[in-house]
Amino acid sequence: MTDRDFDRISGRSTTGHEWDGIKELNTPLPRWWISTFYATIFWAIGYWVVYPAWPLLSSYTNGAFHYSTRASVVNDLAGLETLRGEKMAVLGKASLTEIETDPALLALARARGKTVFADNCAPCHGSGGAGAKGYPNLNDDDWLWGGSLDQIQKTIQFGARSGHAQAHEGQMLAFGRDGILRKDEIATVANYVRSLSGLSTVANFDAAAGARIFADNCAACHGENAKGNQELARRI
């Protein structure tokens, strides 16, 4: 550019750019600004050198620092586990009663128990322990195998019908298959059992006959009032 364009009003040179007659005044930046701009470019190149930057065919450039966010997460998690380990060791040594009476231990047990429950129990019993068909609700006061801390611990430790020698066992005879009860007797006693909980039954079934069949066949395990027996049979 040999003949520079000058703005007549301000007397300043223009960049030569023009939009619909409006020209841009030449307002050069200070040297330090330009230097800073170049410095940031060099800084960016430094980043390529020390940090992972460029994708390759099947991998990427690692960078001089060998930094990886995944490794840093693993590191952090390991640190967390160490931190937890100290606390959990205390919890592991304490007895159930000690945990129950120490508010700090109880809070820790409940917090950790929540994640253990979510990992191990929730798939069958539900995230809040609400239960599902065949899997009991763990929120109510009705415990098949006992609701004291020791009993619950035993249930968790050995399971129910798990095959372990100390596991809870509860088996009901196959009254129909084995010919103990006739089909109509089963229907009658089933209606009787439903009536105990105030559930709907078929019209005019023989309640007295149902009660008699129940007393003869079921009460031995389930109890006279169908309240159950934690060693033998569940409450109906």
Place this chain on the structure above:
Amino acid sequence: MKLAPNKTGPRDDPPIGEDGPLYTAHKKVHPQSVCGTFRTIKWRLMVVCLGIYYLLPFVRWRRGLGAPDQAVLLDFPNRRFYFFFIELWPQELYYFTGLLVLAALALFLMNALGGRIWCGYLCPQTAWTDLFYGVERWVEGDRRDRLRAAARPMTLERAAKRVLKHAVWLMIAWWTGGAWVLYFADAHTLVRDLATFQAPAIAYIWIGILTVTTYLLAGYMREQVCVYMCPWPRIQAALTDEWALNVTYKYDRGEQRCSLKKSFDLRARGEKIGDCIDCNQCVAVCPTGVDIRNGAQLGCIQCGLCIDACDAVMKKIGRKSRLIGYDNDINIRRRVEGKSEVFKPVRPRTIVYASLISVVCATMLYGLLSRTLLDVNVLHDRSPMAVRLSDGSIRNGYTVRVLNKLAFDRVIAIDIDGPPQTSVHVVGVDSVTVERPTIVLARDTTTELRLLVTAPADDTSERSMPVRFRVTDIGLGEVASATDHFVFP
């Protein structure tokens, strides 16, 4: 009379090469010392502002046993923010938002009344640059000495002075960074740890960062920050109006400029000669190196030092002072037309800003005064929503968080207003009274409780009833409550 044209200033075109310049060369500004009203105001404001900044971390405020006794403390690890009698928790961060809104509105109001008051008197960049200029003047002499020295070859004495200047600058910069970190930890402990190299690395890193930025911004960048980096001059220009008072050269009085000697003759001959004798003192004292006589411009931070310089000259030559002063174009035009000056500090713009400030202030004050130190949040169990117990009664589970913002432990009782004849049990807590659980809340923390609320068998057709959890401080009587629902299966 037309506006004085923009002839000189820091943004002049540099010499143009074949292809035009890529950059403007930096012109070093050597401001001259000045005495006067505005210089005095600036010194006093600097002492107050920097004094507060450097010393505030050492001010103590008794809060009770175990609580920090630093008046202003931003405790990030424990997530607590202390301001004298106020202790804020992270969820109360909206007070900071209010403070920022207030700061912005105050900036607008200042601008509407007196132009760039912030830039000229209060901005940290101005305050530290001013302090660094003061050091420079004290070590290397005033403008004339510095200009003369810069034009001559380096001597041993000058080198020694330069080293001294930079040493003092670095000391100030280092202490600026040092004061900064003291706001984030107990000042006394941190000072001792810093001195014995026991402080955390992050403290040294932040001191280093602020030392470098202070040294560079106040020692080297100076007016470049205001001209090129700061967004406020751009916003300010868009926010101002014709009534705002700005540091203005009253060209109606000043033009035609003429030297003092000539002006006597010319005036005697009846020619119209202005009061400006073109002594250039206003330019010499300017910390950003602009010529105020070119009118309002980006580089002018409106610090008022040119007013002091011009007033001193006017007094010496026996002319009326305030040839440069807080004024606006409206009054210049009115004086030219022979009308009296009009100032309108009260106008719709300032009224709106002032009312907004009052509204925000009132809202924040109300928020602070009605702020509770006991709080309760309730979360209903999501699964199962309700449980039927063997005796037919219905039980709902809740997670209850009780916040104790006091600096000491306290005992609370929980009451339930919900379905009739409900009973409540707090898991893991043995209460003195069964009906009304009492719990000890540790000081300055959140206690999470699991509450089981049981209602007798549902004789109602309602599927859900509101239930209110009332938490009462047994000692102080303070009450907090939260409402949720009691659900029937």
